[in-house]
Amino acid sequence: MKSLQNGKPYPMRLEADLGMRSIAIGLMIGLGILTLGGALITPYSPSSQTPTQYNIFRVILATYTPLLTPISSAAGVRMVGGGGPQGAIPILIWLVAALATGIALRDPGRSGKAMFASASIILLLWIASVFLSAPTWPDLNSWLTEVDLLTSDLISRPIDIISLFTIPTGLAILAAQIAQLKRRPVRTETSIDEDYYL
Numbered sequence: 001m002k003s004l005q006n007g008k009p010y011p012m013r014l015e016a017d018l019g020m021r022s023i024a025i026g027l028m029i030g031l032g033i034l035t036l037g038g039a040l041i042t043p044y045s046p047s048s049q050t051p052t053q054y055n056i057f058r059v060i061l062a063t064y065t066p067l068l069t070p071i072s073s074a075a076g077v078r079m080v081g082g083g084g085p086q087g088a089i090p091i092l093i094w095l096v097a098a099l100a101t102g103i104a105l106r107d108p109g110r111s112g113k114a115m116f117a118s119a120s121i122i123l124l125l126w127i128a129s130v131f132l133s134a135p136t137w138p139d140l141n142s143w144l145t146e147v148d149l150l151t152s153d154l155i156s157r158p159i160d161i162i163s164l165f166t167i168p169t170g171l172a173i174l175a176a177q178i179a180q181l182k183r184r185p186v187r188t189e190t191s192i193d194e195d196y197y198l
Contacts, residue, residue, distance in 0.1 A: 019110060022105050022107060022110045022114075023105075023110050023113050023114045023117070024114075025104065025105070025114075026101045026104060026105045026110060026111055026113075026114025026115070026118075026172075027114045027117050027118055027121075029097070029100050029101050029104055029114075030097045030098070030100075030101045030114055030115055030117075030118030030168075030172075031118050031121060031122070033093065033096055033097040033100055034064075034067060034093060034094070034097050034118060034122055035063060035064075037067070037089075037090075037093035037096070037097075038063040038064050038065075038066055038067045038093070039063045041066050041086050041089050041090070041093075042062045042063055042065065042066050043066075043083050043084060043086075055136060057128075057129040057132040057133035057136070058129070058133050058136050060125055060126070060128075060129040061126065061129040061130060061133055064122050064125060064126040064129070065079060065080055065081055065083065065126065066079055066083070066086050066089075066090050067090050067093065067094070067122060067164075068080050068122075068123070068126060068154060068160060068161075068164070069090070069154075069157055069160040070090040070091035070093075070094055070160065070163060070164070070167075071091070071157075071159055071160050071163050072085070072157055072159075072160050073085045073086045073087060073088075073089070073090045073091070074087065074088045074090075074091050080150055080153045080154050080157075081146075081149060081150050081153060082149070082153075091167075094164070094167065094168045095167075095168070095171060097115070097118065097168060098115050098167075098168040098169070098171040098172040098175065099171060099172070099175045101114050101115050101118070101172045101175075101176075102115075102171065102172040102173065102174065102175025102176035102177075102178075102179060103175050103176070103179045105176055106176055106179040106180050106183060107176055107180065108173045108174075108176040108177050108180070109173075110176075111172040111173055111175070111176035112169050112170075112172055112173040112176075114172070115168045115169045115171075115172035116165055116169045118168070119164045119165050119168060119169070120165075122164070123161075123164065130146075130147055130150055130151070131147070
């Protein structure tokens, strides 16, 4: 939609486009850091004997599994699927992603939305990879057993699921607020006096 006066987009439309662009950038930052961190710490290795188009789902599953239980892992509890705990590393990865998103966007609302979307996509990709990786298992029975183990294990940890959305989102908002405040120029007494006389 164009303005009849100067042919330029309406300010509200332009602001909405910039907002969506900022959220998309924050989403890429968050997902990038989380994916890289998960790939570096995962103890699982995908099978090299399965087709690439199916094996990619095992890679996604292996990458994001350590990130799903940051609180349990920090407490020394084994992660989803029975793998050994990774200590405080998973929660540190989430915190780094949240800080980077907040500092990069410098907007509390957009930073919170981007980080919440990142956590949602991580969880959705993990769930999808559990089911789409079926062809990589030796037989249907072993796959169903694994699905039951993974899903029941994850559902039994509600604190971890809640923390995926609350802690990183809150930290991203806080980091954005701090970055926003530091960006604002400090008004001196001289500038205040000048504004008063004007």
